[in-house]
Amino acid sequence: MTQVFRSPAGYVQGRNTTDELGDHAADLGDSAVVLGDEFVLDLVGDRVRDGLKAGGFDVTLEEFNGECSEAEIERIAGVHEEYGADVIVGMGGGKAIDTARAAREHTGGALVSLPTIASTDAPTSSVAVIYTEDGEFVEFHVYERHPELVLVDTEIVAEAPTRLFRGGIGDALATWFEAEAAHRSGATTIFGTRSTRTAQQIARLAYTTLREHGRSAVDAVERDAVTDSVEAVVEANTLLSGLGFESGGLAAAHAIHNGLTQLEATHDATHGEKVTIGTIAQLVLEGRDDAFVEDVAGFAVSVGLPTTLAEIGLEDPSIEDLEVVAEAACAEEETIHNEPFPVVPADVRDALVGADAIGHRLSAGGRGGE
Numbered sequence: 612m613t614q615v616f617r618s619p620a621g622y623v624q625g626r627n628t629t630d631e632l633g634d635h636a637a638d639l640g641d642s643a644v645v646l647g648d649e650f651v652l653d654l655v656g657d658r659v660r661d662g663l664k665a666g667g668f669d670v671t672l673e674e675f676n677g678e679c680s681e682a683e684i685e686r687i688a689g690v691h692e693e694y695g696a697d698v699i700v701g702m703g704g705g706k707a708i709d710t711a712r713a714a715r716e717h718t719g720g721a722l723v724s725l726p727t728i729a730s731t732d733a734p735t736s737s738v739a740v741i742y743t744e745d746g747e748f749v750e751f752h753v754y755e756r757h758p759e760l761v762l763v764d765t766e767i768v769a770e771a772p773t774r775l776f777r778g779g780i781g782d783a784l785a786t787w788f789e790a791e792a793a794h795r796s797g798a799t800t801i802f803g804t805r806s807t808r809t810a811q812q813i814a815r816l817a818y819t820t821l822r823e824h825g826r827s828a829v830d831a832v833e834r835d836a837v838t839d840s841v842e843a844v845v846e847a848n849t850l851l852s853g854l855g856f857e858s859g860g861l862a863a864a865h866a867i868h869n870g871l872t873q874l875e876a877t878h879d880a881t882h883g884e885k886v887t888i889g890t891i892a893q894l895v896l897e898g899r900d901d902a903f904v905e906d907v908a909g910f911a912v913s914v915g916l917p918t919t920l921a922e923i924g925l926e927d928p929s930i931e932d933l934e935v936v937a938e939a940a941c942a943e944e945e946t947i948h949n950e951p952f953p954v955v956p957a958d959v960r961d962a963l964v965g966a967d968a969i970g971h972r973l974s975a976g977g978r979g980g981e
């Protein structure tokens with residue numbers, strides 16, 4: 612079967628790269644709309660405008676309303692057209708970047724993604740997660756094109772709240788386990804094809820990078836410092852995890868994450884925090900041995916990620932609640948069916964119970980805290 616690997620055209624990462632934006636984007640056009648929410652515009656709007664102007668761009672800053680909804684996507688596409696721009700820059704977290712990506716589908720031109728946090732796979736991907744204006748999940752869109760440029764300023768990322776950085780580690784921790792499961796079962800990726808060896812190795816590198824640098828990177832980010840370990844983990848969270856999930860394949864961990872979102876009580880937990888629970892449950896589901904699961908869960912505890920259901924808002928969940936999660940995780944279109952064995956809701960419910968028990972045992976002796 613055909614194998615496909617796709618990626619953004621360029622990736623730039625480092626301290627103060629914001630000021631180099633104009634150089635790296637110069638070939639993409641000469642007029643840009645920059646989308647960021649109020650907080651992010653205050654934080655870096657002026658620098659981004661100056662960076663682009665230095666590259667010869669006309670620049671319009673536009674405030675993002677905070678939700679990646681169809682109405683907001685159309686509004687931003689309208690702004691882009693009104694200014695006759697040929698580049699759209701999505702700046703901030705996953706939602707702002709997804710909105711810029713979806714707007715670009717309407718307008719054409721180039722997409723630059725400029726994450727100011729290392730919290731998800733969104734910056735490098737070709738996917739947008741669409742919500743209603745009230746924040747209810749609607750659907751995923753997979754587009755033909757990737758960003759022409761992804762630019763990450765590690766100084767800005769290191770100064771952002773550590774919880775968001777940890778969340779990115781949680782999201783990236785799943786990547787190799789999911790890619791490996793999908794590969795073993797011969798499942799297809801979001802491109803509808805088999806994965807490449809390249810994507811499998813990228814997913815694996817995401818995992819080994821986190822294991823080698825994750826703890827010291829979190830320590831550094833807690834102190835707003837950019838060490839080489841921070842650079843390594845930002846790359847794992849953003850580039851390796853992003854390429855690894857798209858071109859490598861998804862499996863149980865993200866399906867269980869999607870199931871967990873069914874319960875209102877988990878809504879304050881970040882994407883990466885819920886994915887961490889999904890990852891440990893995937894390992895339990897796969898029947899990995901105790902030492903292996905404890906090792907991975909122990910790493911999660913050591914970087915301050917949740918390993919118990921209580922830590923993602925599910926204090927004492929009923930069996931019925933876990934069944935709601937398990938049913939949703941096993942919906943027909945879900946990637947849990949990329950595991951190399953059949954999975955039914957009762958397996959997922961009990962894997963969550965088992966993962967939670969391991970988490971309780973480990974977090975009693977772990978790092979925890981904010």
Ligand SMILES: NC(=O)c1ccc[n+]([C@@H]2O[C@H](COP(=O)([O-])OP(=O)(O)OC[C@H]3O[C@@H](n4cnc5c(N)ncnc54)[C@H](O)[C@@H]3O)[C@@H](O)[C@H]2O)c1
Pocket residue numbers: 648650651654703704705706707709727728730731732733734736737738739740767768770771772881882
């Ligand atoms: N497209 C994809 O492939 C993909 C993958 C995973 C998740 N997602 C989507 O991404 C979203 C989650 O993204 P997220 O976790 O990045 O958050 P978000 O986009 O929901 O929100 C980010 C928040 O962080 C703030 N922020 C941004 N930079 C900051 C900084 N430097 N310091 C302090 N605060 C800062 C913003 O103001 C905003 O309030 C979800 O909607 C999810 O569906 C998309």
Ligand SMILES: [Zn+2]
Pocket residue numbers: 731732782865882886
């Ligand atoms: Zn994810």
